[in-house]
Amino acid sequence: MALGAGPLLAFSLLLLGTFPAPALGGANDAEDCCLSVTQRPIPGNIVKAFRYLLLKDGCRVPAVVFTTLRGYQICAAPDQPWVQRLIRRLKKPPAEASLTLLSPSSILQTPVQDSSP
Numbered sequence: 001m002a003l004g005a006g007p008l009l010a011f012s013l014l015l016l017g018t019f020p021a022p023a024l025g026g027a028n029d030a031e032d033c034c035l036s037v038t039q040r041p042i043p044g045n046i047v048k049a050f051r052y053l054l055l056k057d058g059c060r061v062p063a064v065v066f067t068t069l070r071g072y073q074i075c076a077a078p079d080q081p082w083v084q085r086l087i088r089r090l091k092k093p094p095a096e097a098s099l100t101l102l103s104p105s106s107i108l109q110t111p112v113q114d115s116s117p
Contacts, residue, residue, distance in 0.1 A: 033059035034075030041082040042066055042074055050090055052078065 033053055049067040053059045053075075063075040064083050076083045 033057075034061050034063040034065065037061060037063045037075045037077040039077060039080065041080075042068075042076065042086065044086050044089055046070075047086060047090065050087055054078075 046068045047066045048069050051065050051067075053061075053063045053065055055062055061075075062078055064078045064087065066074050066076060066086070068074065078084075
């Protein structure tokens with residue numbers, strides 16, 4: 001086995017255990033549920049969205065599912081402080097949305113310098 005293959009295999013197994021899996025028959029009517037959750041913090045710069053999968057939704061393991069920029073889904077424990085911080089950051093409006101837009105009339109009132117001799 002190559003020297004770098006061990007950590008790659010361990011990381012792959014960690015990710016496989018955190019993806020939501022489809023519910024299989026029985027009384028569980030949920031579309032997808034997490035089989036386990038990660039306790040390790042996820043870097044905020046790779047996350048673009050989140051959603052909840054709760055007991056009331058028919059899941060046996062309550063979780064927050066984070067969707068990464070590359071489309072991966074990672075299940076996390078909703079009671080972890082880092083999960084709550086990441087959710088607050090994702091709910092915060094982007095900085096560009098708070099900028100004041102210029103109205104057409106304010107643009108037209110800008111003095112134009114005449115360059116004629």
